[in-house]
Amino acid sequence: MFAPLPRALVHAARRRASWTTPAHSRARGGPSDGARAATGARRAANVSRALRLSIEDAPWAAREIVHADAFDGVVVPDLRRRDAEHGAGDRDRWRARDGTTRTTSTSASGGTTEAVARAIALVAMGGTNPSILCVSGDGGAIDSSAEVLGRLREARARGTLPRETTLLAAANPMLGATEAERVMRKRESGADGIITQPALLLGRFERWWEACERLGAFDGLGESARESGAAKGLILGVAPIRDVRGLELWFKLTDVDGDADADARALRDEYAANAASMSPERFDDWTFERFELATTHAASLDHVAGVHVMPITPGGYAHAARLARDVLPMFRR
Numbered sequence: 001m002f003a004p005l006p007r008a009l010v011h012a013a014r015r016r017a018s019w020t021t022p023a024h025s026r027a028r029g030g031p032s033d034g035a036r037a038a039t040g041a042r043r044a045a046n047v048s049r050a051l052r053l054s055i056e057d058a059p060w061a062a063r064e065i066v067h068a069d070a071f072d073g074v075v076v077p078d079l080r081r082r083d084a085e086h087g088a089g090d091r092d093r094w095r096a097r098d099g100t101t102r103t104t105s106t107s108a109s110g111g112t113t114e115a116v117a118r119a120i121a122l123v124a125m126g127g128t129n130p131s132i133l134c135v136s137g138d139g140g141a142i143d144s145s146a147e148v149l150g151r152l153r154e155a156r157a158r159g160t161l162p163r164e165t166t167l168l169a170a171a172n173p174m175l176g177a178t179e180a181e182r183v184m185r186k187r188e189s190g191a192d193g194i195i196t197q198p199a200l201l202l203g204r205f206e207r208w209w210e211a212c213e214r215l216g217a218f219d220g221l222g223e224s225a226r227e228s229g230a231a232k233g234l235i236l237g238v239a240p241i242r243d244v245r246g247l248e249l250w251f252k253l254t255d256v257d258g259d260a261d262a263d264a265r266a267l268r269d270e271y272a273a274n275a276a277s278m279s280p281e282r283f284d285d286w287t288f289e290r291f292e293l294a295t296t297h298a299a300s301l302d303h304v305a306g307v308h309v310m311p312i313t314p315g316g317y318a319h320a321a322r323l324a325r326d327v328l329p330m331f332r333r
Contacts, residue, residue, distance in 0.1 A: 051299055052235065052306030053328065054101065055320060070324035075101045075133060075195070075308065078118075101131040101168065101195075104148065115148045120155065123165055131166035133195060134186075145169060146182070146189040153190030166232055172197040173208040174254040180211035187217055193232040194221070195308050197254050198239035198294070200247075201263045204256075209301075218303040233305025236298035240291040240311055240319030242284065244271045249312070291319050292327055 054073040104119040115134070123130045132152065134145040149169060155161040169186035171194050172179055183194060194217075199205035212218055221233045241247050247268055251258040258264045275283050298307045311317040 055309045070328035077103045078105045103133045112147045116151045133168040135170045146185045149189040166192045168193045173205045176207040177211035183217040184215045195235045196237045198237045234303045235306040237308045238294040240316040242287045242315040
């Protein structure tokens with residue numbers, strides 16, 4: 001279990017540049033120094049609780065990274081396409097590991113009925129404190145995962161699904177306030193917790209966050225997370241992005257138009273300018289610093305029970321390994 005986030009790390013994060021806001025956006029104006037200080041004091045007070053840290057599995061994820069003691073759990077995407085190409089043996093390495101969250105996708109399954117059956121079969125693979133992340137997936141109906149959550153909640157009540165199973169929903173803060181309404185529907189459908197996509201752009205994230213709080217989408221999540229060691233509560237995603245190409249990939253994955261959105265363009269320009277002006281080693285340190293600050297910021301917010309690292313590229317997993325080696329030990333008791 002994680003100890004409270006070190007105050008020195010929080011103070012260092014506040015002394016540095018914003019983790020999501022490009023320099024030119026900061027220059028346009030923002031919160032006053034007094035507002036920043038108040039926000040910083042609130043965050044410092046809010047980190048005095050234990051946090052859960054998980055990491056995304058991927059075909060190229062080095063086992064020494066995803067098995068590292070720094071991570072409490074792993075989220076395994078729907079791997080049937082990879083299973084068909086490489087066999088199921090790699091997936092089965094998670095059969096007995098505690099803290100494994102398995103994903104069921106309506107688009108990958110071909111519909112809600114198959115997604116429900118898939119989820120029940122995945123939980124039957126074994127492990128204590130099982131958890132299922134319900135997603136619509138690429139091309140899936142936008143609220144199909146809410147229907148899956150509702151049916152899995154019914155299956156859990158009947159005993160078809162083990163009663164200790166945690167039901168999780170995904171959220172994309174980059175969609176802003178409209179996504180808050182979907183988070184609320186998923187909570188009402190039975191989600192015990194929420195795992196988000198990474199917050200790439202601060203303005204969009206803040207609009208999503210404020211709308212969620214206004215609707216009550218976060219209500220009770222903190223209490224739920226403290227009930228057990230399961231992956232409950234609000235878990236914010238963070239992404240180690242090491243170059244412009246990786247940033248553009250994340251824009252695509254989170255439905256951000258990198259050409260139309262001024263903040264997205266500015267962030268992409270900042271990555272490109274630093275890549276051109278810095279040595280490769282310094283640029284690598286700069287991208288890692290952004291990743292570290294995003295992790296620190298996510299961990300310091302109200303309601304948050306954990307942080308989910310989403311590397312998605314081999315280089316991203318190298319940054320995840322560096323975080324586990326150089327930063328996360330400070331979280332341990």
